[in-house]
Amino acid sequence: MRPNSLRHLGLAATIGAMVRPVEATKLTKKFGDFVAVNGIDFTVEPGETFSLLGPNGAGKSSTMKMVSTVSPITSGSLTVLGADPQLDGRNIRQRMGVVPQEDNLDLELTVRENLVIYARYFGISWAAARALSNDLLQFAQLTERADAQVESLSGGMKRRLTIARALVNEPELLLLDEPTTGLDPQARHLLWERLYTLKERGVTLLLTTHYMDEAEQLADRLVIMDQGSIAAEGRPSELIASHVSKEVLELRFPAHPDGTRNRPEGLDRHGFRVELLPDRVLVYADDGEAALQTFRNNGVAPSASMVRRATLEDVFLALT
Amino acid sequence: MISTTRPRWLTITGLRHFLEHQFIRYRATWRSTVISSLLFPIFFLVTIGFGLGSQIDDTSSLGTTDYASFVGPGVLATVAMLQAGGLSLWPTLGAIKWEGTYQAALATPLTAAELATGHILWIGIRVLVGASLYLSVLVMFGIATSPLAALAPLAAALTGLAFAAPLSAFTATREKDSSFGPINRVGLTPMFLFSGAFFPVSQLPDTVEWFSRAMPVWHGVALSRGLITGTIGWFGAVGHTAYLLLWILVGWLFAVRTFTARLSS
Structure with missing residues (x-):
């Protein structure tokens, strides 16, 4: 990739350093009688990589959906980039990137079209979107596949494209839900390296995983979730020590x-x-x-x- | 810091971005869909309008010079209903449930209300394109004679929207497609047959006739026929349009609710 491309990514996080990207207090999500998230407290600091670690059904994805402003909270409080996801969803999403658990790329479009069309939703001009797509294709190491149909990509390539797509708006906060689930070891390591690059640029990452090695590789701090509650919180090394x-x-x-x-x-x-x-x-x-x-x-x-x-x-x- | 002004829930900008996306997608498949949506009404015009029409001598009760001139405009509105109905069922569930592209769009500044509105508008645009092509066929056959016929594709689009809005709202509440077959067989198909496209509904028993007249498609047929043959009066034009708009408005309000609920879970 070009030395200068995407360097702007970390800038917004630096400027916004006064605002905590995510603050959750007694955050709760219920579906009928089922309590998916049971009054959890956590804070994500600017520029850090924070991980929600836990088995399937621990409440990680429900938490992510609330942070991504898609799912309304049941009780407690949640601020994302200093704003209320319920009232300011549109403004929050303008400055956030979301990598969902399942790739939801547009299979009718080419690799590049996926990036350009997505950038348009953020109000980026066609010309700027096309220029940006070159940088993002390089970041995702998909430049050679720019005009390929998305359907023809491997799982790892689709994942990298989904991540690249989440970067079109130069997000201050990037949400990643199980980013490497289902990938082979080579694809995982390549993806970790890409995420580490983002982290070095100062982008705040909030990621869920049920892989211990992933949390150990990437997370500055993490919480371990189980059955909707937080079982432990700390730096990976601290948690191991204690x-x-x-x-x-x-x-x-x-x-x-x-x-x-x-x-x-x-x-x-x-x-x-x-x-x-x-x-x-x-x-x-x-x-x-x-x-x-x-x-x-x-x-x-x-x-x-x-x-x-x-x-x-x-x-x-x-x-x- | 995030701006402190509360964002609006429905903007022209958001709709434009959504529709741009649909246009780009459509570029890959438009040929096959345009050809099929043009051939479909032509089959009705040829077989029923001209074929069955050749057996009909007295068209005095129809108000047109020949049977094809009666059926041709009626098919414009009924096919608009069928096309919009079809697009509001399986493809809508697909977009909401399986493809994931709507979920992806909601991770951008787009709101669920904009998505629901854009979804319905896009069906309206598809109907408008098909109806415009079919109108050119009616012009070629000398069936569309009035200058008012130029407005008929809009009448077809309104007819399509009067079904697209409530049906898309319904589809957004579904997990499975099991109800879609019955909707086609005992909903859309009877409405197609009883729409007044093929015979005047005044031929029907009174209760059935009033049931037909309550369906938006009858108003679409009357509006399209009146425009294409130039027989429409102000009262009829405004009345039919208003009735179609009422269905669109109510259906759209439901769709905003059901899309929002579905896509926020």
């Missing part, structure tokens, strides 16, 4: 012929917190090797063992 040990020992035991695992009883009686998963046992310990020795000394004989650094996945399993 909710799990430094290291994790993974133990595997042989399977019975009937499919159950031949696990010894009372694995939690050796002074460590353990998590029993269907395929393996996690042992939280600051020194994994020492923990393994303790188990062996007590007659526990796993068929395989591994010591690794704790990740957000462990925090997630510990909390949910």
Whole structure:
């Protein structure tokens, strides 16, 4: 990409640094009797990447739909770019980008037409929209496919085009709902690199994910959501430090012929917190090797063992 | 900071952006749809207007010199209804539910009210284009003789909108298309047959006749025929137009509500 292209993106965020992009207080969303989001509090600071992490059904997408001004809040309060999404939806959307969970590109149009037509909705002139589309195609690494029909693109390309489309209005705040779900590893890493570029330019990112590695890669701060509530909040490293040990020992035991695992009883009686998963046992310990020795000394004989650094996945399993 | 003035819920700018988008989309497919929407009324004109009409000697009760001149203008309005009806069912559900392009548009400054209004207007424009082409056929066959015929495509567009607005409003409340077949078979098709396009509704039993006259399509047929043959009076023109506009207004208000509710969930 050209060195100067899209440099303007971060500028708006810098100027708007006095306003918090998102402030939610006791934010609640109900569908009939079902409480999708249960009184959550969170704040996104200018220029940071903030992540909502949680399993399917945790309330992430409902939260995103409220922030994107599409879905009315049930109770609590929510301000987006300093304004009320209910009353000022149009003005907020003028300065925000939205990458939905499902790509909703216009399949009847070419790659470039998708960008140009979308820019028109933001009041950008045809000439400016065409010029902008060149920059965005470079950003999305789709310049060679500019005149291709969208239908012919791979999943990763469609995702990058959807993200490029969300940047047509130089948003101060970019919402990304499960940006890499369904992509292969190469496509994911390329997308992370693109998002990291935006972050370096100062664009505020609010993203949901159920991938721990994604949150660890991108997020400055995150909340872990479960069943509509926030289970934990902090920086990735803080969450790991405060909710799990430094290291994790993974133990595997042989399977019975009937499919159950031949696990010894009372694995939690050796002074460590353990998590029993269907395929393996996690042992939280600051020194994994020492923990393994303790188990062996007590007659526990796993068929395989591994010591690794704790990740957000462990925090997630510990909390949910 | 976000501007403190409250944004308006319906703007010409928003509608223009939405319609631009539809025009660009239409560029790829207009040939096939234009040809089919021109052939469809021509089939009725040829088979019923000229074919069946060749068996009819006395047209004195119709108020036209020959049967084709009676049917030709009626087909303009009824086909407008069928075209608008068709576009308000499956393609509307598709746009709202499956394609995702309407959801994408609502992540821009566009409002749901603008989207609903633009959606209905776009159907009206499609009907207007088809009706204009078909009018040129009526001119070629010497059926459209009055200068007022130039207004007939607008009458067809109003007829189409009188169905597009309430039907699109209904479609926006649907999850599945299971009701669309019955709407076609026991709604649009009978209205087509009882519209007064093929025979004067005064031939019908009184209750059926009044039912026919209450349907907007009868007013569309009367308006189109009166304009194309130059027989319309001021009273009829204003009355039929006002009745069609009433259906459009009520349907549009419902559509704004149902589109807003559907697309904000």
